[in-house]
Amino acid sequence: MDWGLRNRLSRIIVPDTGRSVMLAVDHGYFLGPTSRLEVPRKTIMPLAPYADSIMLTRGVLRSSIDPSICNSVVLRVSGGTSIVGEDLSNEGIITSVEDALRLNASGIALSIFVGSKHERQTLLALSELVNEGTKHGMPVLAVTAVGKELGKKDSRYMALACRIAAEIGANIVKTYYCDDFDKVVESCPVPIVVAGGTKVSEKDALELTYNSIKSGAAGVDMGRNIWQSDHPIPMIKAVRKIVHEDAKPKEAYELFKKLAKEK
Numbered sequence: 124m125d126w127g128l129r130n131r132l133s134r135i136i137v138p139d140t141g142r143s144v145m146l147a148v149d150h151g152y153f154l155g156p157t158s159r160l161e162v163p164r165k166t167i168m169p170l171a172p173y174a175d176s177i178m179l180t181r182g183v184l185r186s187s188i189d190p191s192i193c194n195s196v197v198l199r200v201s202g203g204t205s206i207v208g209e210d211l212s213n214e215g216i217i218t219s220v221e222d223a224l225r226l227n228a229s230g231i232a233l234s235i236f237v238g239s240k241h242e243r244q245t246l247l248a249l250s251e252l253v254n255e256g257t258k259h260g261m262p263v264l265a266v267t268a269v270g271k272e273l274g275k276k277d278s279r280y281m282a283l284a285c286r287i288a289a290e291i292g293a294n295i296v297k298t299y300y301c302d303d304f305d306k307v308v309e310s311c312p313v314p315i316v317v318a319g320g321t322k323v324s325e326k327d328a329l330e331l332t333y334n335s336i337k338s339g340a341a342g343v344d345m346g347r348n349i350w351q352s353d354h355p356i357p358m359i360k361a362v363r364k365i366v367h368e369d370a371k372p373k374e375a376y377e378l379f380k381k382l383a384k385e386k
């Protein structure tokens with residue numbers, strides 16, 4: 124692995140702990156103005172100082188994020204579908220690696236839809252991105268999409284999708300927590316970060332964070348469970364406490380409640 128790629132990776136996964144709190148704010152790429160992310164700048168800027176990396180599209184980066192923020196950025200470069208369209212799995216690459224370099228991204232991300240009609244198309248797109256990324260020292264994060272039409276959200280399916288992403292050459296895999304998650308992590312030879320999924324209680328989201336880390340995940344790439352909370356900053360701080368300080372969920376939840384009250 125060349126120096127540039129390793130340097131970029133270390134801006135996503137913090138070398139001190141080998142872990143990462145990524146803030147996922149890319150939802151608009153197919154969902155439009157998602158609840159509490161209607162005005163991207165308002166949601167993202169106050170949270171940015173607490174995230175190791177921010178995952179978003181180039182459009183939101185250019186329009187809504189101050190270039191002076193010191194966090195690293197992972198650009199979502201797949202898309203071309205919408206929630207009102209026919210098939211969410213019919214994605215392609217929408218942003219070039221050159222543009223990602225120009226925007227000083229530390230990584231590029233795309234979704235793969237294993238088990239869908241467009242499985243082959245999305246896996247070949249991942250391969251293309253890895254080929255291009257490798258030329259330029261740009262790490263690739265593969266997101267294993269989930270959905271009704273795809274395989275069951277269980278460890279066999281997740282392990283299959285994550286392993287395929289790693290075999291194609293993804294440097295980081297983002298997936299969803301499930302039972303027997305340690306088996307998913309064990310059989311994936313590159314770091315895994317866990318998506319938060321739909322909004323649940325803060326207590327449950329912190330449990331999910333803890334269970335993911337305990338099973339061997341390198342961190343979270345969490346969105347709605349942070350910025351759809353009534354107290355997003357206390358929430359991201361509580362998530363950090365687990366990811367970077369190995370706090371138990373109870374301790375992190377106590378911190379969340381304390382910070383939320385102070386606010």
Ligand code: R5P
Nearest residue numbers: 147149318319320345346347
């Ligand atoms: C899904 O592919 C989106 O790219 C989000 O980044 C992802 O779902 C993580 O966000 P959340 O924690 O809200 O699920």
